[in-house]
Amino acid sequence: MTSRLRALALLITGLLAMATLVAVQSPAQAAFGRLHLPTATPMAGVPFSITGQLESKVKRPVRLQQQRGSRWVTIARTTARRNQSFTFRGVVLRSDANLRAVARRFKAKVKLPKIVTKAVAVPVLVQRGRIAALPPVAQQGTTPSAPAEGPIVSAGFTPARPGRTVQLQQQRGGGWETVRTAPQDRSGYAVFEASAGKTYRAVTVAAGGAPAYTTDQVTAREWKPAxxxxxxxxxxxxxxxxxxxxxxxxxxxxxxxxxxxxxxxxxxxxxxxxxxxxxxxxxxxxxxxxxxxxxxxxxxxxxxxxxxxxxxxxxxxxxxxxxxxxxxxxxxxxxxxxxxxxxxxxxxxxxxxxxxxxxxxxxxxxxxxxxxxxxxxxxxxxxxxxxxxxxxxxxxxxxxxxxxxxxxxxxxxxxxxxxxxxxxxxxxxxxxxxxxxxxxxxxxxxxxxxxxxxxxxxxxxxxxxxxxxxxxxx
The missing domain is CATH 2.60.120.200 (Jelly Rolls)
Structure with missing residues (x-):
């Protein structure tokens, strides 16, 4: 084979090798990912799931990171599926947070580049409470009845967590004593009978990962209808x-x-x-x-x-x-x-x-x-x-x-x-x-x-x- 033919053969072999390499690497070069906002706004302390996508069609580790000051801290791990999706389960946040997903460099048949999704701002519902000392304005029932007497204390919490225990605490001496309990209803409220001249606060107890919350205090009074x-x-x-x-x-x-x-x-x-x-x-x-x-x-x-x-x-x-x-x-x-x-x-x-x-x-x-x-x-x-x-x-x-x-x-x-x-x-x-x-x-x-x-x-x-x-x- 002449030198000119050898050179031509080497050129063709090189071009074929490059074409094969591009065909193999092209999926990896599409280094794109996305983290989706949760379908429902998560509540503080309550586990939730968050999903996303990567364009590399291989199973590979993915980390969920939260921004804390100038740093990004890993708070959950999962594995992306071959269908490009991933899900982080059991994620817990205490307040609003910026989150991103990170897939580090990964070696499969070829080396896959690092993928970092755009950060998303995730709002978090933190339970808040309000308490009011009221005249007797709570009297649900199926039959007529004489008006209720005596003050009431109404405690409402948002977001509502139906069934979560609420304690009505009365100030005694230098401390607080639980005098009544009731579950939050579907609207997040618990309503209690009270005694005039007494000072109260309401505490919704810690449950399901959510911390306890204590309201301000109020003093019940006597009410005489005008x-x-x-x-x-x-x-x-x-x-x-x-x-x-x-x-x-x-x-x-x-x-x-x-x-x-x-x-x-x-x-x-x-x-x-x-x-x-x-x-x-x-x-x-x-x-x-x-x-x-x-x-x-x-x-x-x-x-x-x-x-x-x-x-x-x-x-x-x-x-x-x-x-x-x-x-x-x-x-x-x-x-x-x-x-x-x-x-x-x-x-x-x-x-x-x-x-x-x-x-x-x-x-x-x-x-x-x-x-x-x-x-x-x-x-x-x-x-x-x-x-x-x-x-x-x-x-x-x-x-x-x-x-x-x-x-x-x-x-x-x-x-x-x-x-x-x-x-x-x-x-x-x-x-x-x-x-x-x-x-x-x-x-x-x-x-x-x-x-x-x-x-x-x-x-x-x-x-x-x-x-x-x-x-x-x-």
């Missing part, structure tokens, strides 16, 4: 309540087909029954209405609305009512307060409508109780703040419903804020649009235009039952 009605008489007490009677199209057309009338409420000797019904004075006539959901025709209807407008007002304190709501959609029940002098455009401090609890029927949005604040803008248009609050669906025992049991719905009103609660469990707190005016109480069952599409004979027969109403002034 207003109370247990509806135990044969008729509604006219010294306390007045029937409000508005004609059709009241509330600027929101209830075109209804008017208020005392004939659709009743007294049982234990409760006030709020109802709705047909207006027999307009039997056979149809009312045409419009709403955000369209328009239609409805019979003319009667609604219930009673108030203390001429007999009792208050400013600041706690107002509470023990209520069992009507179940069907098509009408809604509300416990609310209104300013004595009416709402003033552009000035919420001179009066706001505050809906302490509003329920639109089972099967409605989120099985939730609403809390709302209505004020007027400078042009006199209604401004609404609030919502149907999903957490309220967890503030009752499993299997319970708003229509099978009585629950206490309360509002704490100070010059700085409103706090809305169900059986002592807080579901909304706001410092916006706080009224500084005297307000009176209202109980109602109403059929608004937007609800008439749900109206059925079942709705017309339903009643909202009010067991008692109380006010404690600050």
């Amino acid at each position: 207003f109370e009605d247990t509806f135990s008489g044969p008729t509604l007490n006219p010294a306390l309540w007045q029937d409000q009677t508005e004609s059709y199209s009241y509330d600027t057309g929101i209830r075109t087909c209804a008017r208020q009338d005392p004939s659709v409420r009743a007294m049982t000797g234990e409760t006030l029954e709020l109802g709705i019904g047909y207006d027999t004075t307009r039997a056979g006539q149809n009312c045409h209405y419009t709403s955000a959901y369209g328009e239609g025709d409805s019979p003319y209807l009667l609604n219930t609305q009673v108030a203390t407008q001429k007999s009792f007002t208050y400013r600041y304190g706690y107002v509470a009512a023990r209520i069992r709501f009507a179940a069907p959609q098509g009408a809604h029940s509300c416990f609310w307060i209104l300013p004595e002098g009416g709402k003033v455009p552009g000035d919420p401090a001179r009066g706001a409508e505050v809906d302490v609890a509003e329920f639109f029927g089972e099967g409605g949005p989120r099985d939730a109780v609403g809390g709302f604040i209505h004020t007027l803008d400078s042009a006199g248009n209604n401004e609404k703040l609030g919502d149907l609050f999903k957490p309220t669906s967890l503030m009752k025992p499993t299997g319970d419903s708003w229509s099978t049991s009585y629950h206490v719905f309360s509002l704490e009103w100070t010059p700085q804020e409103y706090v809305f609660r169900v059986d002592g469990r807080e579901f909304w707190r706001t410092s916006q649009r706080i009224s500084q005016a005297d307000e009176y109480l209202v109980l109602s069952m109403l059929t608004s235009n937007y609800e008439l599409r749900y109206l059925t004979p079942e709705t017309l027969a339903a009643k909202t039952s009010v067991d008692w109403v109380r006010v404690w002034k600050s």
